[in-house]
Every structure is written in structure tokens, then in C-alpha cells.
Amino acid sequence: xxxxxxxxxxxxxxxxxxxxxxxxxxxxxxxxxxxxxxxxxxxxxxxxxxxxxxxxxxxxxxxxxxxxxxxxxxxxxxxxxxxxxxxxxxxxxxxxxxxxxxxxxxxxxxxxxxxxxxxxxxxxxxxxxxxxxxxxxxxxxxxxxxxxxxxxxxxxxxxxxxxxxxxxxxxxxxxxxxxxxxxxxxxxxxxxxxxxxxxxxxxxxxxxxxxxxxxxxxxxxxxxxxxxxxxxxxxxxxxxxxxxxxxxxxxxxxxxxxxxxxxxxxxxxxxxxxxxxxxxxxxxxxxxxxxxxxxxxxxxxxxxxxxxxxxxxxxxxxxxxxxxxxxxxxxxxxxxxxx
Numbered sequence: 001x002x003x004x005x006x007x008x009x010x011x012x013x014x015x016x017x018x019x020x021x022x023x024x025x026x027x028x029x030x031x032x033x034x035x036x037x038x039x040x041x042x043x044x045x046x047x048x049x050x051x052x053x054x055x056x057x058x059x060x061x062x063x064x065x066x067x068x069x070x071x072x073x074x075x076x077x078x079x080x081x082x083x084x085x086x087x088x089x090x091x092x093x094x095x096x097x098x099x100x101x102x103x104x105x106x107x108x109x110x111x112x113x114x115x116x117x118x119x120x121x122x123x124x125x126x127x128x129x130x131x132x133x134x135x136x137x138x139x140x141x142x143x144x145x146x147x148x149x150x151x152x153x154x155x156x157x158x159x160x161x162x163x164x165x166x167x168x169x170x171x172x173x174x175x176x177x178x179x180x181x182x183x184x185x186x187x188x189x190x191x192x193x194x195x196x197x198x199x200x201x202x203x204x205x206x207x208x209x210x211x212x213x214x215x216x217x218x219x220x221x222x223x224x225x226x227x228x229x230x231x232x233x234x235x236x237x238x239x240x241x242x243x244x245x246x247x248x249x250x251x252x253x254x255x256x257x258x259x260x261x262x263x264x265x266x267x268x269x270x271x272x273x274x275x276x277x278x279x280x281x282x283x284x285x286x287x288x289x290x291x292x293x294x295x296x297x298x299x300x301x302x303x304x305x306x307x308x309x310x311x312x313x314x315x316x317x318x319x320x321x322x323x324x325x326x327x328x329x330x331x332x333x334x335x336x337x338x339x
Contacts, residue, residue: 001013001014001015001016001078001079001080001081001082002014002081002082003020003023003024003078003081003082003083003084004049004081004082004083004084005024005029005083005084005085005086005096006048006083006084006085006086006087007085007086007087008093008096008097010029010093010096010097012024012027012029013027014077014078017077018077019073019074019075019076019077020045020052020073020074020076020077020078020082020084021033021036021043021073021074022074024073025099025100028097028099029096029097029099030091030095030096030097030098030099030100030101031043031045031073031086031089031096032086032089032091032197032199033073033074033197034139034152034197034198035074035141035152035197036074036150037074037075038055038060038072038074038075039060039152040060040139040152040197040198040331041060041061041072042197042198042199043072043073043074043089044060044061044065044070044071044072044088045070045071045072045073045084045085045086045088045089046068046069046070046071046084046085046088047069047070047071047082047083047084047085048069048083048084048085049081049082049083050078050079050080050081050082050083051078051079051080051082052071052076052077052078052079052082053076053077053078053079054071054072054075054076055075055076060072102194102195102196102197103194104192104193104194105126105127105128105130105132105192105193105194105195106126106127106128106190106191106192106193107124107125107126107127107165107190107191107192107193108124108125108127108188108189108190108191109122109123109124109185109186109187109188109189109190109191110123110124110125110164110187111123111187112181112185112186112187115168115250115251116247116248116249116250117247117248118170118171119168119169119170119171119215119216119248119250120168120169120171120181120182121166121167121168121169122153122166122167122168122169122181123157123164123165123166123167124164124165124166124167124191124193125163125164126163126164126165126193127190131162131163132165132193132195132196133159133196134155134159134195134196135159135196135201136155136158136159136201136202136220136223136224136226136227137154137198137200137201137202137220137221137223137224137303137331138154138155138195138196138197138198138200138201138220139152139153139154139155139195139196139197139198139220139331140152140153140155140165140193140194140195140196140197141153141193141194141195141197142167142177142191142192142193143191143192143193143194144176144177144180145180145185145189145191147176149176150194151177152197153167153168153169153219154167154168154198154200154219154220154223154305154331155167155196155219155220155223156168156218156219156220156222156223157223157226158223158226158227158230159223159227160227160230165193167219168216168218168219169181169216170215170216198331200220200303200305200329200330200331201224202224202227202228202303203301203327203329205235205301205327206235207235207299207300207301207327208235208236208237208238208299208300208301209235209236209237209238209300209301209302209303210237210238210240210290210297210300210301210302210303210318210323211224211225211237211238211239211240211302211303211304212239212240212242212286212287212290212302212303212304212305212306212310212314213239213240213241213242213304213305213306214241214242214243214286214305214306214307214310215243215306215307216306217304217305217306217307217310217331218241218250218251218305219305220305220331221239221303221305222251222254222255224303225237225239225255225258225262225265226258228262228265229258229261229262229265233262233264234264235264236264236266237262237264237265237266238266238268238293239255239265239266239267239268240268240270240282240286240289240290240293241255241267241268241269241270241286242270242271242272242285242286242289242306242310243269243270243271243272244271244272244273244274245271245273245274245275246271246274246275246276246279248271249269249271252269255267268281268282268289268293269281269282270282270283270284270285270286270289271283272284272285272286285310285313286310286314287310287313287314287317290314290317290318291317291321294321295321296321296322297318297321297322297323298321298322298323299322300318300322300323300327301323301327301329302314302315302318302323302327302328302329302330303329303330304328304329304330304331305330305331311330315328315330
């Protein structure tokens with residue numbers, strides 16, 4: 001089947017049963033992507049003509065977007081000749097024709113330790129001389145050792161920390177990579193990492209910044225906060241970090257260190273299930289704390305990272321209270337499939 005890509009008027013062939021993204025990459029073209037399974041929304045494009053088979057609705061596309069013919073090339077296969085528009089990705093024709101510029105890195109485990117009962121810190125040193133040049137907020141794919149499967153995780157460290165990649169990994173009882181981290185992978189072991197990917201990053205703006213994290217969603221926001229501090233940011237930042245109990249909060253000292261170097265940062269931890277008698281933070285769901293904190297979030301940029309239900313609730317609240325849809329940026333954290 002023939003695929004025409006706008007705004008470049010470029011054509012390529014897609015085989016039966018092949019996803020649009022796979023066909024483009026196979027033929028040396030570049031379409032922004034990340035997870036390759038419909039979980040991140042990086043490759044979101046618009047169908048201008050033709051028909052495609054796509055999976056059931058994912059969190060990455062709202063019902064309104066689907067109604068307006070937006071789709072995800074990484075999980076969609078054409079059933080007819082198609083015309084698609086990737087203009088919203090912001091890539092030039094030169095980048096499109098140059099192909100995928102992300103690359104694979106060999107790394108060595110420096111730290112693999114628990115932060116809470118179900119979250120681990122994974123710190124890797126890049127073995128190659130070349131560093132991974134990433135933007136705070138981006139993610140990389142880590143290969144599950146002994147398989148051809150990859151898992152996407154956001155970098156938690158600042159891009160200024162050369163030759164190191166730090167990840168916050170949510171542990172799932174039946175997760176293939178989770179079991180390896182808990183039982184087999186040790187300091188000095190090698191892991192293959194491919195990246196960087198993703199469009200989540202701090203946008204230049206005069207607006208105040210609202211950040212909301214839940215669980216392992218802290219990772220990209222912590223990277224952003226460190227980068228803002230390094231650049232001498234003066235825009236007010238309110239950061240809500242939600243957890244179930246006090247034992248589920250982590251990296252608190254690291255966040256407080258950022259507050260010391262960037263006084264415009266207000267850190268608001270939120271506990272939903274239980275809390276100590278001397279607790280001074282917020283309680284309830286993180287979105288409830290967000291609602292109590294301010295009546296209006298007009299003239300704010302919002303960055304949200306965590307479980308999809310939290311993203312959904314926080315987005316609805318922020319839009320109701322004045323944030324423009326185009327100023328809401330998020331990464332929803334999906335558990336990996338069983339492959």
C-alpha cells in the first residue's frame with residue numbers, strides 16, 4: 001500500500017499487516033516515536049485520507065482527537081492507500097529524510113537499589129565514550145536481558161550529568177524486567193539502552209509552572225527541576241508529589257536540595273491513605289490537594305507524570321480552572337505488556 005506523508009509530499013510503501021511506523025523506519029525515514037506500543041503518544045499523527053486498522057482507544061488519544069482523525073502510527077496498519085500528516089511533530093523535511101537518529105548504548109549498572117517497597121533506583125554508566133545527549137523530560141528504552149523486548153523509562157537525572165542515566169523503575173509482581181532487577185541484576189552487569197525519545201520538556205514561557213507526579217512519575221519531573229535550577233530559573237514552580245503513605249515517598253532530600261538552590265520552587269507532598277501525626281503536607285488524592293491549593297490556575301503551564309487515572313483527573317481539574325489545553329503536557333505511565 002502507498003503511504004503519502006504530508007507536509008513533505010513523500011511516498012513510501014507499507015506491507016500488509018505492517019504498522020505505518022515500522023514501514024517508515026524500515027525505509028530510512030524518521031517519524032517521532034517512543035514506546036512503539038501506543039503508550040506514550042509521541043508518534044501522534046493525523047489521517048487525511050484512506051483507512052487504517054487501529055487498536056481500541058488508548059489514553060494517549062482523547063475521544064475528540066480520534067473523532068478528528070488523529071491516530072498512532074506505531075500501532076496502526078493501513079487497509080488502503082493512505083495520506084497522513086505529521087506536521088504537528090515539528091520535524092523538518094531534512095530530519096524526516098535523514099532517518100532515525102537515536103542510537104543504542106551499552107551501559108553498566110552502577111546502582112540497583114530499592115527506594116520503596118515497589119520502586120527501585122537504577123543508575124547506569126554509559127560504557128561508550130559518547131554520551132547520550134537528552135533533554136530533561138525524555139525517556140529511553142532498556143532491553144530486557146536475554147530477550148528482544150524493551151521497556152521505556154524516563155531519565156531522572158539532569159542532562160548535565162555526563163555519561164550517566166538514572167531511572168526510577170516501578171516494580172510489578174509478574175513483570176519480567178522487575179524480577180530481573182530484584183533477583184538477578186547486580187552492580188557491574190551490562191544493559192543495552194536505546195534513545196533518547198519523547199517530546200516532554202520544559203517549554204519556554206512567561207507562565208508559572210505546575211507539576212504533578214504520582215509513583216514513578218517523579219523521574220522526568222525531577223530531571224526537569226534539576227535542569228531548571230541549573231539554569232537559574234525564576235518562574236514560580238509548584239510541585240505536587242502524591243503517594244499512599246509516608247513510606248512511599250522517596251527522593252525527598254533530593255527535592256529539598258533543589259528547593260534550596262531554586263527558592264521559587266514550592267514542594268507539596270500529598271499522602272492519600274495514611275500519614276504520621278506530625279504530617280505537615282497535604283492529604284487525600286493528589287488531585288484533591290491540587291483543587292484545594294488554588295481556585296485558579298490561569299496563566300500556568302502544567303506538567304503531569306504518573307498513572308493514567310491521575311493524569312486524567314488532574315487534566316480535567318486544571319482545564320476547568322483556567323489552564324489552556326495546549327499548555328498541559330504529560331507522560332502517562334503504563335505497565336508493560338507481558339511480552
